Amino acid sequence: MKDSRNARSAIRIDLMLIADMISPGARVLDIGCGEGILLEYLGQFKQVDGRGIELSMAGVREAVRRGLSVIQGNADTDLKDYPSDSFDYVVLSQTLQATRSPRVVLENLLRIGKYAIVSFPNFGYWRNRLHLLLKGRMPLTDSLPYQWWDTPNIHFCTVRDFVSLCGEVGITIEQALALDRRGRVQKLTTLGMLTNTLAYQAVYRLRRDR
Amino acid sequence: MQRSHHSPLVWGSEHKPDGWTVELGHEQPLLLDCGTAIGPFTIAYQTYGQLNASRSNAILICHALTGDQFVADPHPITGKDGWWSMLIGPGRVLDTDRFFLVCSNVLGGCMGSTGPKEINPATDTPWALSFPVITIADMVRAQAMLLDYLGIWRLFCVIGGSMGAMQVLQWATSYPERVFAAVPIAGSYRHSAQNIAFHEVGRRAIMADPDWCSGHYLRQGKVPHRGLAVARMAAHITYLSEAALHRRFGRTLHNRSQVTYGFDADFQVESYLRYQGSTFVDRFDANSYLYITRAMDYFDLTVEQGGVLANAFRGTKTRFCVVSFTSDWLFPTSESRAIVHALNAVAANVSFVEIETDKGHDAFLLDEPEFHTTLVGFLEGAAAEHRDLLRCRGL
Numbered sequence: 031m032k033d034s035r036n037a038r039s040a041i042r043i044d045l046m047l048i049a050d051m052i053s054p055g056a057r058v059l060d061i062g063c064g065e066g067i068l069l070e071y072l073g074q075f076k077q078v079d080g081r082g083i084e085l086s087m088a089g090v091r092e093a094v095r096r097g098l099s100v101i102q103g104n105a106d107t108d109l110k111d112y113p114s115d116s117f118d119y120v121v122l123s124q125t126l127q128a129t130r131s132p133r134v135v136l137e138n139l140l141r142i143g144k145y146a147i148v149s150f151p152n153f154g155y156w157r158n159r160l161h162l163l164l165k166g167r168m169p170l171t172d173s174l175p176y177q178w179w180d181t182p183n184i185h186f187c188t189v190r191d192f193v194s195l196c197g198e199v200g201i202t203i204e205q206a207l208a209l210d211r212r213g214r215v216q217k218l219t220t221l222g223m224l225t226n227t228l229a230y231q232a233v234y235r236l237r238r239d240r
Numbered sequence: 241m242q243r244s245h246h247s248p249l250v251w252g253s254e255h256k257p258d259g260w261t262v263e264l265g266h267e268q269p270l271l272l273d274c275g276t277a278i279g280p281f282t283i284a285y286q287t288y289g290q291l292n293a294s295r296s297n298a299i300l301i302c303h304a305l306t307g308d309q310f311v312a313d314p315h316p317i318t319g320k321d322g323w324w325s326m327l328i329g330p331g332r333v334l335d336t337d338r339f340f341l342v343c344s345n346v347l348g349g350c351m352g353s354t355g356p357k358e359i360n361p362a363t364d365t366p367w368a369l370s371f372p373v374i375t376i377a378d379m380v381r382a383q384a385m386l387l388d389y390l391g392i393w394r395l396f397c398v399i400g401g402s403m404g405a406m407q408v409l410q411w412a413t414s415y416p417e418r419v420f421a422a423v424p425i426a427g428s429y430r431h432s433a434q435n436i437a438f439h440e441v442g443r444r445a446i447m448a449d450p451d452w453c454s455g456h457y458l459r460q461g462k463v464p465h466r467g468l469a470v471a472r473m474a475a476h477i478t479y480l481s482e483a484a485l486h487r488r489f490g491r492t493l494h495n496r497s498q499v500t501y502g503f504d505a506d507f508q509v510e511s512y513l514r515y516q517g518s519t520f521v522d523r524f525d526a527n528s529y530l531y532i533t534r535a536m537d538y539f540d541l542t543v544e545q546g547g548v549l550a551n552a553f554r555g556t557k558t559r560f561c562v563v564s565f566t567s568d569w570l571f572p573t574s575e576s577r578a579i580v581h582a583l584n585a586v587a588a589n590v591s592f593v594e595i596e597t598d599k600g601h602d603a604f605l606l607d608e609p610e611f612h613t614t615l616v617g618f619l620e621g622a623a624a625e626h627r628d629l630l631r632c633r634g635l
Contacts, residue, residue, distance in 0.1 A: 093591075094617050096621075103592075112587065113585060
């Protein structure tokens with residue numbers, strides 16, 4: 031058995047935070063799972079029964095090669111096939127801003143899963159604001175490296191935008207983490223203005239309103 | 241090639257130089273979808289590797305329309321390597337050091353299993369068109385009887401491409417509790433109108449050959465080789481892709497520097513197809529071709545499910561790995577995707593990979609490293625749940 035600390039250091043910090051939100055033995059659907067790094071970790075260290083959807087064929091092939099149950103698919107078109115309540119957790123990591131209909135996707139996440147875990151880059155991050163303010167151009171940063179005309183990220187939102195959408199569609203935020211540029215969790219307890227300015231990215235654990 | 245030479249499992253079966261055969265359905269004949277009961281009947285099969293003590297390492301390989309049980313042996317007629325010999329052997333994708341592989345010639349086939357060219361004991365003449373029309377489900381029932389006979393109740397995996405994929409899906413729906421993992425490759429849950437159309441062209445070509453003799457060519461000592469060759473030529477085009485044909489032949493002329501203003505095989509592609517047609521006739525029976533193409537045409541898993549494919553998989557515990565190829569226009573990716581969607585709808589355990597290649601439908605028979613590594617990954621993942629199937633690492 032591999033040392034679990036080594037495994038932890040081997041996966042991205044935001045994935046680590048997501049993994050920590052998932053209880054052992056759960057059924058997990060990872061949407062936009064890439065090469066299946068999170069799923070592999072969850073399978074190995076949390077005995078999770080995991081499935082994945084990934085848009086890029088290269089990612090899917092690599093994940094299946096690793097022995098994971100992953101299909102080539104698209105969050106916008108393929109979620110409707112999944113029955114309600116078929117998973118404990120549905121994970122959407124760094125993908126929401128690239129979907130065509132984020133609201134529909136979000137609703138689907140919480141139809142399919144008891145909980146959803148969603149992470150996204152915060153467009154309200156102060157550097158993005160400054161970039162736009164001073165340069166008058168769309169922000170280009172290390173987390174948003176694409177030019178406006180070739181970006182897959184077609185629906186950016188800020189932390190406050192996201193919180194407001196959750197309220198609108200009847201989603202309860204159970205846990206919220208703001209990450210700084212190095213992926214460290216910021217000690218921000220509220221999701222107010224300060225977080226909206228200082229969070230580089232955000233990770234949420236969500237459930238349906240009771 | 242390492243071959244399982246005897247295992248106590250194959251009492252009663254006969255090992256001829258060209259493979260194993262067994263007579264099944266003595267006590268209980270096989271009731272076919274068409275309503276006819278058939279039995280006893282013969283199934284010819286090959287095995288590779290050894291069945292383990294817990295009988296948990298069996299993989300059933302399902303062959304395609306013109307394939308047969310000689311997956312990894314030299315073909316007894318053509319002498320060519322088995323159609324999946326690339327995948328089979330110690331340490332290979334289908335590792336004969338770990339798995340016990342079984343492949344049987346389908347019912348209705350012409351490589352030793354009961355089919356239209358064999359003798360009907362009731363009349364002492366070849367069955368010809370008096371052979372009952374069979375379905376993919378019938379083929380699978382016969383395979384299940386073979387496995388009962390071999391003492392294998394649960395298959396670690398059922399795998400096959402094209403018509404083999406149809407059998408895989410039929411296995412997973414007819415005998416879900418007997419199938420731990422299923423790998424349908426380049427297949428569909430139902431034969432499309434276009435594919436039925438191509439099959440009809442092939443069948444009409446055979447039947448239009450005067451040597452077909454209304455199906456009784458064997459009795460007349462004839463072979464409808466022209467018709468069967470044309471059927472094969474037409475079908476062969478559907479197994480390739482425009483890009484693959486162009487890459488291989490382009491408009492290159494065949495052994496000549498200019499066109500002849502006639503109807504000889506001026507172009508290499510013509511000569512290639514003629515060759516494909518003529519060699520096929522040596523190894524395949526024309527009536528078998530009619531019967532097996534018909535079985536494929538009739539295949540539609542939704543028929544008994546009120547038109548909803550997902551119902552066919554409801555409650556399945558089988559883990560699936562669906563594979564398609566980008567340039568396959570005979571069984572395009574959209575067909576595989578429909579299977580995946582149906583499996584998702586019942587929250588089944590499914591992987592789906594589309595392999596990028598320009599080799600068309602035939603890619604499943606060819607050297608496609610990405611395809612092969614995908615299979616290895618999937619089988620490893622599935623084997624991880626079977627303690628006795630894990631590869632020994634450095635012990």
